[in-house]
Amino acid sequence: MALHPQTEKPHGHHRDESEPQAEATAQDTGRRPSLGRVGPDVCPIRGLGSQAARRPRRGVGTTSPSRVPRSGALMPATRSRTRFIHCRGQPPRTHVSSKRPKRSRIRRCHTRVPGWTHEKRMGSSVEEGLRPELSRLDQDADLLEEEEAARLPMTSLEGLFLEGDKQLSPGQGPFFYIGGTNGASIISNYCESKGWQRTQDSRCEDYKLKWCEIKSRDNYCSFREGQQLLFQLPNNKLLTTKIGLLSALREHARTLSKARLLPSTQAKVLKMEEFFPETYRLDIRDERQAFFTLFDETQIWICKPTASNQGKGIFLIRSHEEVAALQAKTQSIEDDPIYRKMPFRAPQARVVQRYIQNPLLLDGKKFDVRSYLLIACAVPYMVFFGHGYARLTLSLYDPHSSDLSGHLTNQFMQKKSPLYMLLKESTVWSMEHLNRYINDKFRKTKGLPRDWVFTTFTKRMQQIMAHCFLAVKSKLECKLGYFDLIGCDFLIDENFKVWLLEMNSNPALHTNCEVLKEVIPGVVMETLDLALETCQKSLHSQKMLPLLSQRRFVLLYNGETTDLWPRMGGSRTLTRLPLPPHPRPTCEVASSVLSSARATADRTGARKPVPSRDAPTGSFRKSRLPDSSGVSGAESEPSLCSGSPESSRDTAGEPSLGPPEEEREEEQRSASHRGS
Numbered sequence: 315m316a317l318h319p320q321t322e323k324p325h326g327h328h329r330d331e332s333e334p335q336a337e338a339t340a341q342d343t344g345r346r347p348s349l350g351r352v353g354p355d356v357c358p359i360r361g362l363g364s365q366a367a368r369r370p371r372r373g374v375g376t377t378s379p380s381r382v383p384r385s386g387a388l389m390p391a392t393r394s395r396t397r398f399i400h401c402r403g404q405p406p407r408t409h410v411s412s413k414r415p416k417r418s419r420i421r422r423c424h425t426r427v428p429g430w431t432h433e434k435r436m437g438s439s440v441e442e443g444l445r446p447e448l449s450r451l452d453q454d455a456d457l458l459e460e461e462e463a464a465r466l467p468m469t470s471l472e473g474l475f476l477e478g479d480k481q482l483s484p485g486q487g488p489f490f491y492i493g494g495t496n497g498a499s500i501i502s503n504y505c506e507s508k509g510w511q512r513t514q515d516s517r518c519e520d521y522k523l524k525w526c527e528i529k530s531r532d533n534y535c536s537f538r539e540g541q542q543l544l545f546q547l548p549n550n551k552l553l554t555t556k557i558g559l560l561s562a563l564r565e566h567a568r569t570l571s572k573a574r575l576l577p578s579t580q581a582k583v584l585k586m587e588e589f590f591p592e593t594y595r596l597d598i599r600d601e602r603q604a605f606f607t608l609f610d611e612t613q614i615w616i617c618k619p620t621a622s623n624q625g626k627g628i629f630l631i632r633s634h635e636e637v638a639a640l641q642a643k644t645q646s647i648e649d650d651p652i653y654r655k656m657p658f659r660a661p662q663a664r665v666v667q668r669y670i671q672n673p674l675l676l677d678g679k680k681f682d683v684r685s686y687l688l689i690a691c692a693v694p695y696m697v698f699f700g701h702g703y704a705r706l707t708l709s710l711y712d713p714h715s716s717d718l719s720g721h722l723t724n725q726f727m728q729k730k731s732p733l734y735m736l737l738k739e740s741t742v743w744s745m746e747h748l749n750r751y752i753n754d755k756f757r758k759t760k761g762l763p764r765d766w767v768f769t770t771f772t773k774r775m776q777q778i779m780a781h782c783f784l785a786v787k788s789k790l791e792c793k794l795g796y797f798d799l800i801g802c803d804f805l806i807d808e809n810f811k812v813w814l815l816e817m818n819s820n821p822a823l824h825t826n827c828e829v830l831k832e833v834i835p836g837v838v839m840e841t842l843d844l845a846l847e848t849c850q851k852s853l854h855s856q857k858m859l860p861l862l863s864q865r866r867f868v869l870l871y872n873g874e875t876t877d878l879w880p881r882m883g884g885s886r887t888l889t890r891l892p893l894p895p896h897p898r899p900t901c902e903v904a905s906s907v908l909s910s911a912r913a914t915a916d917r918t919g920a921r922k923p924v925p926s927r928d929a930p931t932g933s934f935r936k937s938r939l940p941d942s943s944g945v946s947g948a949e950s951e952p953s954l955c956s957g958s959p960e961s962s963r964d965t966a967g968e969p970s971l972g973p974p975e976e977e978r979e980e981e982q983r984s985a986s987h988r989g990s
């Protein structure tokens with residue numbers, strides 16, 4: 315059995331063809347400020363920048379060439395069309411800080427994006443059935459929210475971020491850069507609706523927002539903390555490669571098992587084996603040996619490359635012959651003198667994972683669910699859950715079939731079928747559709763609570779995501795302005811057990827099906843809104859809650875109330891307005907959460923139908939309030955209880971979860987479109 319050598323090539327083959335050079339050239343520009351340095355006083359990134367400029371600074375700074383407003387290559391800006399601005403070419407100049415920009419006007423308004431903020435909330439039709447006390451609470455919360463908003467010194471997102479933007483001459487920015495095509499038109503429309511201008515110059519350092527499919531080291535080196543927004547955390551591979559996630563979960567399990575020995579930490583926590591299928595690394599000799607030994611032909615295993623996506627390089631293992639072939643192949647790679655000398659040339663490391671043979675089927679078809687983990691802010695952490703959609707195969711599920719398209723539910727696999735164009739709408743279901751189907755087909759026979767999808771299942775996904783986030787929380791590289799949207803794939807088996815299959819960086823944001831057209835723009839725009847709002851609030855030391863731009867994402871983790879921040883390992887250069895001496899107690903946050911029901915409290919089911927007796931709304935409300943670990947609606951992790959050894963280690967910033975050398979290479983080689 316071959317190991318699909320065609321899928322094992324060094325990567326780049328995943329890159330989006332329209333932009334590869336843009337990213338590549340970004341590597342070799344030689345005019346970047348030193349790592350982590352906040353630039354001098356001119357802040358051409360208005361809004362963010364002017365606030366940054368207000369912070370105390372010393373002496374004379376040199377503006378990088380790209381930061382000087384460009385007179386050349388300017389185009390008249392309108393909001394209707396994308397403008398491509400080239401930011402290069404001006405000589406550097408020395409600049410002495412003198413003038414403090416004016417304070418921004420206080421103005422209250424929600425960020426308005428045409429076709430988004432006014433659109434019907436998904437699941438809103440069922441909101442009519444909300445219990446009276448809930449509606450009352452909502453009304454009260456609305457009033458409180460108004461008052462709360464009026465009290466905030468600066469609550470207008472427009473005012474916060476676009477301070478002065480509207481008065482800018484065409485061509486002077488603020489600029490945004492998009493690397494690749496994934497979600498590009500949605501991101502572009504969003505930014506243009508704010509009056510920002512698109513640049514095609516990947517080396518432009520003068521941007522307000524940069525959203526690239528492929529991470530480049532230079533983007534992180536030249537990043538200006540507190541002045542810019544940059545998509546993707548630099549080391550998100552800790553979650554988004556198969557080996558990264560596996561290693562993180564294992565390490566977290568070890569930490570938790572130690573913590574469980576402490577009498578004060580008996581809280582219920584998830585066990586990895588309860589939600590993550592048994593997995594072995596093939597790049598570690600002992601592990602693969604363990605797998606080869608335990609394998610028997612009653613089982614099916616799935617073999618996946620660590621950093622590929624779209625089902626590339628995946629195959630099933632069912633027989634001893636296939637195991638023997640795998641064994642021989644892995645051994646030959648390890649023994650190959652070329653790969654020994656140049657390990658980065660070797661095929662990607664792989665994992666084998668126990669195949670869930672009894673998936674829940676929808677009209678006989680296998681499916682998985684794509685949900686989102688949003689790290690809107692990294693300093694402090696503001697982490698959210700978002701619903702996505704269900705992805706079905708075109709063909710009926712047959713565990714014995716050798717046709718992978720019935721086993722791999724991702725869209726990329728389905729697109730290979732000649733029937734796809736005809737039947738594509740049937741391959742993507744909304745969560746409402748899934749909920750209705752499960753209510754109709756399984757509620758009685760399986761004794762499920764009503765709206766299982768929006769109650770039990772949603773809560774379980776949130777628990778799992780929170781668990782995974784906590785596993786890497788202290789190891790992610792964080793700066794104010796980094797944000798990330800991670801696609802999480804869940805499989806439900808016929809016993810309604812929920813399995814996390816993987817997490818994906820740069821999740822697919824295509825809108826080639828009707829359901830995707832409904833879901834994806836909202837996800838992207840709320841991601842950007844929340845990233846902007848949380849970044850701005852962090853910069854101004856404002857309290858995070860209520861979040862004006864929160865609509866369907868649900869707060870999972872609020873680092874504002876838990877973490878010591880700015881944390882070690884990031885944000886050292888960022889000066890903020892003084893923080894209050896103590897973090898606000900949880901209950902205060904809780905009351906502010908409750909006082910703004912729209913903003914925070916009822917969003918497990920932003921797309922949730924009528925709360926059922928089986929899973930009362932109250933439990934959702936409660937579950938979303940940050941507990942002492944900052945995790946809402948999830949587990950309480952003993953390791954995060956204040957005072958525990960793990961807690962102090964956590965906040966102090968542990969050394970990176972050092973993935974093996976070969977894994978570092980995987981990152982550079984890995985796919986652009988993750989999670990098709």
Ligand SMILES: Nc1ncnc2c1ncn2[C@@H]1O[C@H](COP(=O)(O)OP(=O)(O)OP(=O)(O)O)[C@@H](O)[C@H]1O
Pocket residue numbers: 591616618622623624625626628667668669670671681682721722723724725726803805815816818988989990
């Ligand atoms: N352990 C498993 N048991 C059953 N099915 C699985 C398992 N792992 C993966 N699959 C199926 O294979 C598909 C692809 O797997 P996975 O998502 O891990 O790979 P990928 O190449 O990263 O895909 P993508 O990023 O496009 O979702 C899944 O969508 C799911 O349908």
Ligand SMILES: [Mg+2]
Pocket residue numbers: 724803815816989990
């Ligand atoms: Mg997947």
Ligand SMILES: [Mg+2]
Pocket residue numbers: 622623624816817818988989990
């Ligand atoms: Mg994937």
